[in-house]
Amino acid sequence: MSAPPSRLTAVRDIATTIGLLYDVLMDANAVDPERSPSQMRKLWGVTKWLLFAALIAAVAYRGWGLWHDVESSDVSLHYGWLTAAIALYIVGWVPACLYWKWLLSAVGDHISPFQIVRAYYCGHLGKYIPGKAGVILIRAGMVAGAGGSFVRGGLTAGYESLTTVATGAALAAMLSPWILPDLIERSGWEWLAAVPGYPYSVPVLVIVVCLATLPLAANLFARLARKAGGVQVIAAESLPITDSPTAKGISTRLLLAGSLTVVVGWCVHGLALGCIIRGSGATNVDWTDWPLWTATIAAAISGGFVAVFAPAGLGIRELILVETLKHHVSPQQAVAVAVLLRLVSLTGKLTAAAGFWPFGVKKKGAAA
Numbered sequence: 001m002s003a004p005p006s007r008l009t010a011v012r013d014i015a016t017t018i019g020l021l022y023d024v025l026m027d028a029n030a031v032d033p034e035r036s037p038s039q040m041r042k043l044w045g046v047t048k049w050l051l052f053a054a055l056i057a058a059v060a061y062r063g064w065g066l067w068h069d070v071e072s073s074d075v076s077l078h079y080g081w082l083t084a085a086i087a088l089y090i091v092g093w094v095p096a097c098l099y100w101k102w103l104l105s106a107v108g109d110h111i112s113p114f115q116i117v118r119a120y121y122c123g124h125l126g127k128y129i130p131g132k133a134g135v136i137l138i139r140a141g142m143v144a145g146a147g148g149s150f151v152r153g154g155l156t157a158g159y160e161s162l163t164t165v166a167t168g169a170a171l172a173a174m175l176s177p178w179i180l181p182d183l184i185e186r187s188g189w190e191w192l193a194a195v196p197g198y199p200y201s202v203p204v205l206v207i208v209v210c211l212a213t214l215p216l217a218a219n220l221f222a223r224l225a226r227k228a229g230g231v232q233v234i235a236a237e238s239l240p241i242t243d244s245p246t247a248k249g250i251s252t253r254l255l256l257a258g259s260l261t262v263v264v265g266w267c268v269h270g271l272a273l274g275c276i277i278r279g280s281g282a283t284n285v286d287w288t289d290w291p292l293w294t295a296t297i298a299a300a301i302s303g304g305f306v307a308v309f310a311p312a313g314l315g316i317r318e319l320i321l322v323e324t325l326k327h328h329v330s331p332q333q334a335v336a337v338a339v340l341l342r343l344v345s346l347t348g349k350l351t352a353a354a355g356f357w358p359f360g361v362k363k364k365g366a367a368a
Helices: 008-024 037-067 077-093 095-104 115-126 133-145 152-174 183-187 190-194 199-214 214-228 252-279 287-306 316-325 332-357
Strands: none
Touching: 008 214, 037 152, 077 252, 077 332, 095 115, 095 152, 095 332, 115 133, 115 332, 133 152, 152 199, 152 214, 152 252, 152 287, 199 214, 214 252, 252 332, 316 332
């Protein structure tokens, strides 16, 4: 009689099933072209909550198993480190705000930096609305309230989000041999270890691929940003893409500059994750692991963005964190860090939004 599958195998099977079902649903119109759009929306509305429930159950099962793998707990909270993590988490989004301002200026909206920062941080609360569109709608609405264009605000907000997520995914890919040391063995790709220069050849390869595909990414992001912004019919010149440094629009050079700027933000978030690890009671924290923390949190947040059925990436982010960090801290601490990151990020978002929200642009004619 064969041995029962491990808990990790069960989680992988569930994740694979979810992915396949998601792919079918996203292409459901091709499967049944006669089904009305309203029926498909209702079906997807029900299914995404079923997917979300299954994901949460799988992650909880995995976390429970890791937590009880050892008899005694080595988790102890240090609130000073966690407070520092909240501050760093808030500051880590400043480079993305700067990049969004560049995008808005490139398409003709010159909003004050303060109002852009205000819209950006308040928009974070939209992540807890399923579908990811809440973030873009909130930011676009606040840009319009500050004197800009709702359409251009939504398009550039979507463009910035895609750039941030793609940059985070690239960082994670560059450092994957270090954040998941047994990835090659478990994936069956042992031949990669025989590539000359491995593992240092991996980040070099990722950088080369990113630079080579930058023009394609610029146009792809523009298309996806239009869709994410809820704009079904829009003239191409509303979000121009050009390589000319003198032309008005979003160029591949701006995409490259924005990507490099966003990397700084990911590094700050990596430092925040390091503070959370220290705040969970881990005593063997090596600050030279900062790049690994950066890649780990980038992978977790980017992965959560892709899961459109999970509000704020709930479940996906925690699963990525636990499976990555268990190689560097104890299993219980990995679970604790995943939960603490969620609390730190939510606290940071609420704090920033509460701080910026009262300072909106006053309407003309309003009482002084």
